[in-house]
Amino acid sequence: MFDIEPLKIFWLESLGEYSEVIISTRVRLARNISGYPFPSRATREDREKVREEAYSALSQINLFRGALWTEMDGLHSLDRQFLMERHLISKEMLSNGVGGGLMVRRDEDLGVMVNEEDHLRLFALCPGFAPQDAYIKVNELDDLLCLELDIAFHKDYGFLTSCPTNVGTGMRVSVLAHLPGLVVTKRIREVVNWLRESGYSVRGIYGEGSQVVGNIFQISNHLTLGKEEEEIVEGVERVVKKIVSREYEARQQIYLSARLEIEDKIWRAYGTLSHARLVSSEELLGLLSLVRMGVGLGILKGISLQDLNKVMICAQPAHIQKVEGEQMGPVIRDQRRATIIRSFLKGGIGL
């Protein structure tokens, strides 16, 4: 078992740049240990040996002093889902946990997944828009890890990975962007197409194969080979800045053309979130999108984006059940969700 307080997320306590649009930034590096088959082709024994090696290396590293280590095999499915909701493990690790492990700092801003698609997936998380900072953080960890482990590296292809789409730098820089303005003004398709043509992927909130909900998009670099790490970071910075400014424009345009209607929608969304007794996950994300835009436009004052970021994670099904310490049906869950939401919004606007 691991001890993470479900309603606290330390790395989301602060706000980064462009936080009205960019929720968070993540940089991950895919690495493998020489001498073992990649996880998809490894036996249980191989996977366990990889985990053992990884654990002993990771626990040498100062950055992980006092960090949390958990192994997937013995973990209850609810706990795994809880970790996925916090973006600490991936979908892939939900279903296949054999030999799986997670090392993560208490702040949850830096960690390593063991035996996911690759032996090691190093990741750093930052609030707001911070590709550079996240890269520096994860790169420092990578430097130290390369001293401890024999990391697979090819003279032509660089860091070797299970999937050829990750080979080279093994690096994926991704941001979670909230783009209601582009969605409402129907420019999102054009923007998504432009991103794809420029070598960037656009996905839903949980990455590969996930749906877009709450107007939240994950934007990341597609190419990993033939570019330097700094170049990839700068590329993501460049396109995301463009998107951010187009999103601001779109929001302004909506606000100017239909001010009263927008204000009404935003206040209604806030009203529902702060008073409703039953709220489903889906409804929450829809309402949260409006409230977040309301904060961005300066209509809703006294509500912090930090709380909205946290509520998005903490009001998910496994979180609610962890808070209550029991598994429960959907109706009770919707009721507890409403309570959690109110507790986050309390102290917001005096009504």
Added chain:
Amino acid sequence: MKCEICNVRDAEAVYTEVVDGVAKQIHICKVCALEKGLDFLFSPEKEEGGFVCNVCGLTWEEFEANWRLGCTACYNVFGDKLRRVLESIHKSTRHVGKSPEKDREVFELKKRLEELKRRLSVAVDEERFDRAAKLRDEIRMLEEEIAKRRERRAKNV
């Protein structure tokens, strides 16, 4: 099965396209393949087939179906076939980014070098030129030291 590009001719080959990191198999006819510059699908080498990694046992067909390699050796075993896949995904077949530093002493020296360079730029900004000159000498010595160690290691390998 019909070709999924023209929907007219019969498909004669299968190739894998990656969209947003998701591999998608597409059945294609000879004419469309040539138009898309995928003529290698019909090159004699393709017909030889039956490539197997001698380390992990992965076959090329398995790779095409799941889009996952089995081990680090696969990257060499599948040679040109894989190189073409990388070329089509990344438009490159050469890593130009970071390489892992496995020598702890060299690593420490490199860290020190970074720190000295940082101090140098501060000294220059502050127009403390005596200090800057001193730092520059130190940096040069350190760089030589790193190069020497690298050479020594290369000889040992």
